[in-house]
Amino acid sequence: MKSSNIRFIAAAVAFAAAAIAPQAQALPSNSGPLPASLIVNAGGMEWVYAGPCAGAGSSCGTVTLSNGFNFATDAQWTVSFASLSALNTAFTGKCAAAYFNNSHNHCDFGDITSGYVWQSPLAPTASHRNASTSETFLVRAGQVPEPASLGLLGLGLVGLIAARRRKSRAA
Numbered sequence: 001m002k003s004s005n006i007r008f009i010a011a012a013v014a015f016a017a018a019a020i021a022p023q024a025q026a027l028p029s030n031s032g033p034l035p036a037s038l039i040v041n042a043g044g045m046e047w048v049y050a051g052p053c054a055g056a057g058s059s060c061g062t063v064t065l066s067n068g069f070n071f072a073t074d075a076q077w078t079v080s081f082a083s084l085s086a087l088n089t090a091f092t093g094k095c096a097a098a099y100f101n102n103s104h105n106h107c108d109f110g111d112i113t114s115g116y117v118w119q120s121p122l123a124p125t126a127s128h129r130n131a132s133t134s135e136t137f138l139v140r141a142g143q144v145p146e147p148a149s150l151g152l153l154g155l156g157l158v159g160l161i162a163a164r165r166r167k168s169r170a171a
């Protein structure tokens with residue numbers, strides 16, 4: 001077989017493989033460690049403002065779940081935030097989109113005020129809740145204290161109780 005035919009076949013195979021292979025998804029612009037200053041603690045959970053688009057099926061970027069964060073349930077929303085105003089206040093100046101969104105590294109705080117919060121019961125209508133341009137927030141369980149820390153806390157409480165009993169017997 002001629003070398004030109006081999007090159008043609010190799011090019012055709014490479015083209016076909018590229019056409020049927022899944023397209024690689026762009027990663028968020030900042031894949032470094034997530035700064036604690038961008039995390040909001042509410043309802044015993046940790047929250048981040050992950051981007052200005054719907055978290056899934058979006059036409060303006062895709063949210064990448066990482067660092068243990070996931071999409072919130074209605075129950076998590078309800079326990080953590082009483083209103084859109086409380087949500088907006090909690091996240092003022094805290095945008096983590098560069099760590100979670102593959103297309104946008106900004107957050108649209110005005111959209112929260114207007115009720116465009118993706119998959120949140122805080123949104124005033126289903127249209128606001130399901131819009132592709134609704135803001136996405138992610139949640140993860142709050143940090144659980146280490147067993148050693150809990151043991152020291154318990155030991156301290158036992159010491160305080162013992163000291164109080166000793167003092168009351170002496171009086």
